[in-house]
Amino acid sequence: MENNIALEVKDLRIRYKCLNTFSIRQSLFRLQKAEEIVFEAVRGVSFSVPKGEILGIVGKNGSGKSTMLRAVAGIFSPDEGTIDLHGNSVSLLSIGVGFQRELTGRENIVLSGMLLGFSEEAVRAKMDEIIEFAGLGEFIDMPVRTYSSGMHSKLAFSITAILEADIMLIDEVLSVGDAKFKKKSYNKMKQLISDSDRTVLIVSHMSETLQELCTSVLWLHDGEVRMIGKPEEVLPVYEEFMS
Amino acid sequence: MIARFVNDMKKYFSYAKYSAKSDLKSEVASSYLNWLWWILDPVLFMLVYTFIAVIVFKSKVQYFPVFVFIGLTLWNFFSKNIQGSVKMVRQNSSIVSKVYIPKYILVLEKMLVNGFKMMVSFVLVVIMMLLYRVPVNRNVLYMIPIFVILVTTTFGISCIVLHFGVFVDDLFNVVQVLLRLIFYMSGIFYSIDGRLDEPLRSVLLYCNPASMLIKSARDSMLYATTPNLKMLAIWGAASVVMCIIGVKLIYSYENSYVKVM
Numbered sequence: 189m190e191n192n193i194a195l196e197v198k199d200l201r202i203r204y205k206c207l208n209t210f211s212i213r214q215s216l217f218r219l220q221k222a223e224e225i226v227f228e229a230v231r232g233v234s235f236s237v238p239k240g241e242i243l244g245i246v247g248k249n250g251s252g253k254s255t256m257l258r259a260v261a262g263i264f265s266p267d268e269g270t271i272d273l274h275g276n277s278v279s280l281l282s283i284g285v286g287f288q289r290e291l292t293g294r295e296n297i298v299l300s301g302m303l304l305g306f307s308e309e310a311v312r313a314k315m316d317e318i319i320e321f322a323g324l325g326e327f328i329d330m331p332v333r334t335y336s337s338g339m340h341s342k343l344a345f346s347i348t349a350i351l352e353a354d355i356m357l358i359d360e361v362l363s364v365g366d367a368k369f370k371k372k373s374y375n376k377m378k379q380l381i382s383d384s385d386r387t388v389l390i391v392s393h394m395s396e397t398l399q400e401l402c403t404s405v406l407w408l409h410d411g412e413v414r415m416i417g418k419p420e421e422v423l424p425v426y427e428e429f430m431s
Numbered sequence: 432m433i434a435r436f437v438n439d440m441k442k443y444f445s446y447a448k449y450s451a452k453s454d455l456k457s458e459v460a461s462s463y464l465n466w467l468w469w470i471l472d473p474v475l476f477m478l479v480y481t482f483i484a485v486i487v488f489k490s491k492v493q494y495f496p497v498f499v500f501i502g503l504t505l506w507n508f509f510s511k512n513i514q515g516s517v518k519m520v521r522q523n524s525s526i527v528s529k530v531y532i533p534k535y536i537l538v539l540e541k542m543l544v545n546g547f548k549m550m551v552s553f554v555l556v557v558i559m560m561l562l563y564r565v566p567v568n569r570n571v572l573y574m575i576p577i578f579v580i581l582v583t584t585t586f587g588i589s590c591i592v593l594h595f596g597v598f599v600d601d602l603f604n605v606v607q608v609l610l611r612l613i614f615y616m617s618g619i620f621y622s623i624d625g626r627l628d629e630p631l632r633s634v635l636l637y638c639n640p641a642s643m644l645i646k647s648a649r650d651s652m653l654y655a656t657t658p659n660l661k662m663l664a665i666w667g668a669a670s671v672v673m674c675i676i677g678v679k680l681i682y683s684y685e686n687s688y689v690k691v692m
Contacts, residue, residue: 262531265686290457302446303530
């Protein structure tokens with residue numbers, strides 16, 4: 189089991205410093221140094237995820253779930269502790285990787301794909317699949333600024349779902365779009381997850397979904413691990429705590 | 432750090448290129464006359480400064496419209512990139528908060544866009560030189576190192592400005608004032624050589640990369656003389672140092688940019 193670990197997080201601590209920006213005008217007129225308020229969002233979290241595992245992450249709002257996912261995705265570095273990806277590629281599946289409003293959906297697919305670290309050719313090869321999955325019809329050749337918010341998120345979901353990475357981080361996107369697309373994305377998610385090589389971390393508030401999809405669940409509370417284990421062990425306790 | 436920089440460049444340069452291309456395309460798409468503004472903008476400003484300098488201040492500079500045009504071409508590239516870098520991270524927050532990207536790639540992308548516009552404007556310079564029958568010789572080749580130094584200087588300063596722009600709220604105002612000051616000190620619509628006495632002349636010409644580069648470009652293209660090579664070398668070296676400082680700053684702090692926003 190030891191050498192099959194896809195992701196290892198050790199003593200992860202992430203702090204936000206409030207009042208980190210200052211203006212020259214302000215500091216000229218108030219010479220005393222602004223007090224720094226440090227908020228620790230993640231406080232010493234350790235866990236490891238074996239390859240192919242689907243880890244659900246639960247916790248109330250503000251318990252550090254999204255912060256942790258972002259740190260795993262490499263968007264910001266931990267203040268303390270380490271995150272070892274064991275050389276796997278990782279992508280954060282969340283709504284809307286910076287679309288350019290004036291460009292068409294098609295061009296935005298290439299741009300987002302390249303941002304996620306794929307080559308232009310690789311994205312073009314998957315283009316038809318993405319377009320078909322998004323199901324936007326002729327809107328795919330229209331500027332993104334003409335999209336409704338639902339279409340926007342459908343496109344964003346399709347891009348990250350079709351351009352697969354070894355480790356996928358999913359942040360609350362299981363409820364994107366209309367009922368039909370929701371079902372489609374849910375099935376796609378299940379299909380992605382069922383691939384035994386893929387490791388997935390899901391943040392969600394919907395216990396039923398996690399119950400069905402996950403192989404284990406991590407409960408974060410105020411930036412600390414409250415419980416980790418099988419879904420049927422963790423989820424009932426969590427439910428009770430929340431009610 | 433250099434290995435990481437080379438690696439990241441390889442990985443993300445194609446993104447910057449594609450993004451710059453689509454940036455330009457979307458500029459054209461939003462209105463059909465837009466590409467015309469890439470030409471009209473420098474031409475009209477050239478007319479404005481020619482009016483002020485020739486009619487109001489009775490300037491006697493040879494080939495004056497071309498003289499102004501060269502200055503404006505280089506200046507616009509320099510100042511637009513630096514100004515754009517101040518709010519770069521904030522403006523791209525939708526990208527920065529979703530994926531990792533070395534933040535100087537955003538600067539690079541903007542530089543490609545502005546670089547393309549500079550090339551358009553540069554073609555106009557060449558056309559005007561033909562119209563005025565400006566004689567050229569092999570000194571024109573010095574334009575190659577001049578462009579290289581312009582790019583490295585702009586990149587270095589932009590990276591440094593990008594870093595501080597994240598943390599300092601009103602840096603934009605400061606940079607705007609500074610750039611305006613440097614604009615007037617760079618001799619874009621007057622000749623520092625002809626108007627000022629020593630030691631002010633040397634200070635203005637050589638302590639400011641913009642005026643040094645503009646003067647060198649005029650020497651090599653308009654007056655068919657060799658630019659001050661020692662100054663070019665010094666600023667070339669200084670620009671490399673600024674690039675290293677800028678990239679280093681970004682690498683050490685970029686992961687906390689998201690937390691500030």
